[in-house]
Amino acid sequence: MYKITASLLFIFAFFINSFAQQPDKLNASQIHHAVQKLNFLGSVLYVAAHPDDENTRLISYMSNHVKARTAYLSLTRGDGGQNLIGPEIRELLGVIRTQELLAARRTDGGEQRFTRANDFGYSKHPDETLAIWNKEQVLSDVVLAIRQFKPDIIINRFNHRNPGSTHGHHTSSAMLSLEAFDLANNKNIYPEQVKKYGAWQPKREFFNTSWWFYGSQEKFDAADKSNLLSFDVGVYYPSKGLSNNEVAALASSKHLCQGFGRLTQRGSQTEYVELLKGDLPKDKSNIFDGIDTSWNRVKNGNFIYSVLNKVETEFNFQNPAAHLSELMSARELIQTLDNEHWKTIKTKEIDAIIEACAGLYLEASATAPTSSPGEQIEINLEVLNRSASNIELTSYLISTNKTANLKAQKLNTNEKFNFNETVSISEETKPTTPYWLEQKGSLGMYTVEDKSLIGKPETPRALTVDFNLKINGKPLTITKNVVYRYSKPDKGELYRPFEIIPEVSAKVSKKVIIFENDQQKEIPVIVRAGRDNVEGVIKMDYPKDWNVYPKQQKIEIANKGQEQTVIFTVIPPKNQSEGILSPIVTIGDKDYNKELIEIDYEHIPFQTVLLPSESKIVRLDIKKKGENIAYIEGAGDVVPESLEQIGYNVITLKPEDITTEKLSNFDAVVVGIRAYNTVEALKFKQDILFDFVANGGNMIVQYNTSHRVKVKNIAPYSLTLSRDRVTDEFAEVKLLEPKHELMNYPNKITTKDFNGWTQERGLYFPNKWAKEFTPMLAMSDKGESTKKGSLLVAKHGKGHYIYTGLSFFREFPAGVSGAYRLFANMLSIGKGDISNTLDIKN
Numbered sequence: 001m002y003k004i005t006a007s008l009l010f011i012f013a014f015f016i017n018s019f020a021q022q023p024d025k026l027n028a029s030q031i032h033h034a035v036q037k038l039n040f041l042g043s044v045l046y047v048a049a050h051p052d053d054e055n056t057r058l059i060s061y062m063s064n065h066v067k068a069r070t071a072y073l074s075l076t077r078g079d080g081g082q083n084l085i086g087p088e089i090r091e092l093l094g095v096i097r098t099q100e101l102l103a104a105r106r107t108d109g110g111e112q113r114f115t116r117a118n119d120f121g122y123s124k125h126p127d128e129t130l131a132i133w134n135k136e137q138v139l140s141d142v143v144l145a146i147r148q149f150k151p152d153i154i155i156n157r158f159n160h161r162n163p164g165s166t167h168g169h170h171t172s173s174a175m176l177s178l179e180a181f182d183l184a185n186n187k188n189i190y191p192e193q194v195k196k197y198g199a200w201q202p203k204r205e206f207f208n209t210s211w212w213f214y215g216s217q218e219k220f221d222a223a224d225k226s227n228l229l230s231f232d233v234g235v236y237y238p239s240k241g242l243s244n245n246e247v248a249a250l251a252s253s254k255h256l257c258q259g260f261g262r263l264t265q266r267g268s269q270t271e272y273v274e275l276l277k278g279d280l281p282k283d284k285s286n287i288f289d290g291i292d293t294s295w296n297r298v299k300n301g302n303f304i305y306s307v308l309n310k311v312e313t314e315f316n317f318q319n320p321a322a323h324l325s326e327l328m329s330a331r332e333l334i335q336t337l338d339n340e341h342w343k344t345i346k347t348k349e350i351d352a353i354i355e356a357c358a359g360l361y362l363e364a365s366a367t368a369p370t371s372s373p374g375e376q377i378e379i380n381l382e383v384l385n386r387s388a389s390n391i392e393l394t395s396y397l398i399s400t401n402k403t404a405n406l407k408a409q410k411l412n413t414n415e416k417f418n419f420n421e422t423v424s425i426s427e428e429t430k431p432t433t434p435y436w437l438e439q440k441g442s443l444g445m446y447t448v449e450d451k452s453l454i455g456k457p458e459t460p461r462a463l464t465v466d467f468n469l470k471i472n473g474k475p476l477t478i479t480k481n482v483v484y485r486y487s488k489p490d491k492g493e494l495y496r497p498f499e500i501i502p503e504v505s506a507k508v509s510k511k512v513i514i515f516e517n518d519q520q521k522e523i524p525v526i527v528r529a530g531r532d533n534v535e536g537v538i539k540m541d542y543p544k545d546w547n548v549y550p551k552q553q554k555i556e557i558a559n560k561g562q563e564q565t566v567i568f569t570v571i572p573p574k575n576q577s578e579g580i581l582s583p584i585v586t587i588g589d590k591d592y593n594k595e596l597i598e599i600d601y602e603h604i605p606f607q608t609v610l611l612p613s614e615s616k617i618v619r620l621d622i623k624k625k626g627e628n629i630a631y632i633e634g635a636g637d638v639v640p641e642s643l644e645q646i647g648y649n650v651i652t653l654k655p656e657d658i659t660t661e662k663l664s665n666f667d668a669v670v671v672g673i674r675a676y677n678t679v680e681a682l683k684f685k686q687d688i689l690f691d692f693v694a695n696g697g698n699m700i701v702q703y704n705t706s707h708r709v710k711v712k713n714i715a716p717y718s719l720t721l722s723r724d725r726v727t728d729e730f731a732e733v734k735l736l737e738p739k740h741e742l743m744n745y746p747n748k749i750t751t752k753d754f755n756g757w758t759q760e761r762g763l764y765f766p767n768k769w770a771k772e773f774t775p776m777l778a779m780s781d782k783g784e785s786t787k788k789g790s791l792l793v794a795k796h797g798k799g800h801y802i803y804t805g806l807s808f809f810r811e812f813p814a815g816v817s818g819a820y821r822l823f824a825n826m827l828s829i830g831k832g833d834i835s836n837t838l839d840i841k842n
């Protein structure tokens with residue numbers, strides 16, 4: 001009696017639009033730079049809150065000019081931002097921004113670290129931030145970063161002294177950094193960390209200030225700068241053919257999802273840092289003054305210095321391989337150091353230098369981009385010595401194996417050496433996914449079960465190969481992640497990380513499914529095979545008062561990467577209700593309930609993310625009037641799809657389509673978010689739209705920012721936008737006009753309709769309006785004045801104009817029923833006979 005359609009869709013989602021991402025191959029100048037950095041034993045940790053907060057000019061200057069080991073500690077991964085380049089939001093945006101930070105660091109030469117703090121969205125004050133984050137956990141992660149990285153110098157991006165003047169995450173990052181400076185050397189604080197990494201006292205802490213923090217350039221010029229250090233970050237690097245500020249612009253331009261693509265800059269430019277803790281350097285041009293940053297810093301380092309100083313000063317740019325025997329001796333000396341911290345860092349650095357000097361090409365490339373647990377995969381190994389040095393491949397160890405494969409292969413100069421290896425991926429291998437998303441977190445924190453991963457930018461790769469070599473008879477192991485290398489005729493050679501995926505994954509085609517009445521809906525579920533010959537069954541998990549048919553369906557997919565779509569009939573209950581619908585695929589004795597998401601952009605490596613496969617199902621108690629809605633696009637929201645879900649017919653109009661004649665076909669016009677900030681052409685269309693309202697239409701305008709408004713009149717009556725916002729999504733909402741038609745027809749709106757909202761109530765509310773407007777709601781954030789501008793309605797001629805800063809663009813995709821009910825009333829106002837509905841004002 002129920003229609004069951006099972007169709008096989010032959011979609012191979014691989015191989016689409018991946019660009020470059022080749023491994024680094026250092027040239028002679030880059031090797032020399034690496035040797036200079038090898039001979040500098042000092043570290044700088046830069047601290048801020050979000051991806052894109054970091055000052056890449058200073059990070060690049062410290063890394064490339066000072067030659068210090070430099071890292072950026074971003075407290076969050078930026079989940080709460082908006083996405084300019086694609087549909088990913090929240091945790092998936094955090095994955096993109098994590099990779100954008102890593103790409104920025106590959107450009108400016110820094111390293112990247114994080115804490116477990118989650119960017120939960122805009123926060124007005126550090127008190128709120130630190131209440132939503134688990135302050136103790138984030139502080140312990142900052143202390144951990146200091147103990148692991150052991151910086152001499154800490155530089156904060158933000159001022160800890162002006163809470164409330166910027167994003168609460170920003171101020172919190174500086175406050176926590178300052179607190180951690182005093183705690184990191186105390187052995188009684190987080191003693192389990194001390195056991196593993198030791199305690200550490202950074203020498204100095206600074207605030208990366210600028211004229212902006214003083215109010216104006218004039219005030220800054222006049223200010224006392226005795227506590228400030230300054231650097232010319234416009235220095236030119238002949239070895240790169242680039243100025244430091246050009247490198248910095250290239251690095252910050254990686255933050256593309258935040259719209260940071262920008263022009264490069266050159267020429268002298270001054271950066272300032274203000275001393276917060278520690279002593280002021282006597283030589284103010286040297287931030288490390290009084291700190292030994294030479295090899296003398298470590299016991300017996302002078303022997304290493306005597307070898308490596310010669311390599312640096314007499315570097316052979318024509319033949320870097322000439323330094324191999326000196327480098328191998330230095331490496332041996334480094335292995336005898338007592339100081340484990342510097343031993344580990346400098347070994348890693350010198351190994352990369354040796355590999356580059358020898359012109360070694362070592363690569364392990366799989367014949368497919370993915371594999372699943374229990375499968376076998378073929379790996380191509382390429383080993384090549386492009387120097388005249390005496391190098392031998394003694395053996396290689398694939399991480400899935402217990403013992404190394406012996407090879408004893410002498411690597412003759414430029415004699416290519418390729419061989420294949422079949423690797424079994426064990427059943428226990430964990431699929432590739434960002435480690436911080438494996439467990440369900442809270443609003444403010446990621447949950448990370450494996451403590452050894454805390455702070456790491458990404459999940460270590462499951463499949464690696466150790467190449468065990470002998471260079472001039474001395475052993476050296478170089479480890480490579482297995483990659484997937486391929487080519488496209490129109491792109492050239494391309495790389496992507498090799499990934500482990502589950503043998504099957506499934507997703508419901510929509511993330512939120514709205515039932516506007518008790519009619520059943522047929523819901524497609526897409527099942528994807530991670531290997532060949534997948535056979536099993538799929539069933540659905542759903543809330544008690546709902547029903548789903550059939551109870552179970554068969555899954556049969558022949559090829560890896562192929563998808564099968566199965567249809568389930570979902571029957572909603574009679575009354576308002578919501579819950580989670582999630583598919584479970586059973587293969588043998590294993591259940592799979594994850595969705596596989598692929599993130600593919602040119603500027604970052606390909607990413608796969610596994611998340612619980614869940615869709616929200618909502619049975620709405622909703623009535624509506626009017627059928628046809630015109631939608632005018634702004635900066636992008638999902639209002640059209642959302643209104644279609646509740647049965648409206650929505651047509652998107654381009655500015656040139658906005659004519660009196662066209663508009664006469666519609667009951668209401670909805671203007672997309674920030675349309676008056678982004679669509680210049682609308683300034684010629686406002687009069688036509690207001691006439692439409694005067695003739696009986698309804699017009700709903702969603703939020704615009706108060707600056708850069710491109711139209712003269714946003715509304716038919718005067719209306720002043722402000723920066724008023726209510727960021728607490730739980731903030732109490734008062735109905736100012738409970739008897740107004742908007743609050744009663746066709747749906748009776750109560751304060752219950754404001755339950756379950758997400759991220760915020762709204763933003764950029766007007767703070768002044770003409771008497772024609774009636775404010776409908778009052779709300780406020782803790783400790784702030786009451787805001788009444790979130791929803792304003794004005795009768796204009798025969799129709800209604802409504803301006804709202806309420807965040808419908810966030811609530812609709814989250815399936816918040818109250819938001820749908822209220823919006824239905826906004827569209828329906830003036831459309832029905834309310835004469836028999838007592839006591840309603842219009």
Ligand SMILES: [Zn+2]
Nearest residue numbers: 049050053167
């Ligand atoms: Zn920020």
